[in-house]
Amino acid sequence: MPNNDLSEADNAYTLDGIDLKILAALQKNGRLTNVELAREVGLSPSPCLRRVRMLEENGTIRQYVAILDPVRLGLAMSVFVRVWLKGQDEDTVQCFIRHVNALSQVVECHLMAGDCDFLLRVVAADLTAYRRFQAEYLARIPSVSSLKTDIPMQAVKVSWELPLGTGQ
Template sequence: MKLDAIDRRILAALQADGRLTNNDLAERVGLSPSPCLRRVRALEAAGTIKGYAAILDPVQLGLGTSVFVRVWLRGQDDDTVRRFNDSILALPQVMECHMMAGDCDFLLRVVASDLDAYRRFQAEKLARIDGVQSLKTDIPLQRVKLTGSLPL
């Protein structure tokens, strides 16, 4: 789907506030409500808009610790990677999982209530995944930037 300037304004407005009513969105982007709604539905149908979600405060939910985990597997064959991926998908504490080129095989972002809870999660879950050779945890000292908004 080729995006024009109005589509990009719609996307920027929805990134900033996904709860905008269609009328408010139409006003912000300079359209009448019907064409605005048609464009939003087209963006959803094309998969450009994947969904809508609330942004939650992890601290208020008791998940104020976030760590990055580098994972090395025993092998990179399809079965080992698939088993690892399937295991990670079942762990809600893993917020992000990226297969990497370079030193490690995967990079994870994991949330926990505190470092003790993370240590237990690492020992009881991550280290027990079939095919995991080693894990290295990096603990951030300060979050400088976190955004879910793409540059449009």
């Protein structure tokens, strides 16, 4: 997977309207064939494929994934965990990051500015499973000072599509 850090060379490629149409179409359906994608964005297949490959090579398209239904997989609960560390020095932060990266139940981890140090999204089968995960794993990370769990009552909007300014 390409590095998320952008260098000056990465910034040299400017996205045009066709690139944005390609990205919008692939965000909606990453399984489009090149022929279907080309038709949708108004290109012939060869130039469309060249553009997609460029978008992949420059890191604009980072990867292709299948979005799974957590309920069907027995992971119906999603919670948000605010984490406070014992300190903000680099060793403490890196210790926490190493531990969290090893935990598959943590599906998002964000370093925060503001009240807490990190915000996590954790998936679990139910509240009992989450509580066990919190006690056995999160609370035992050496750099953790405090945890606060927020339990959402209903997911109103969940999207992986980024707004591209294409009017879609």
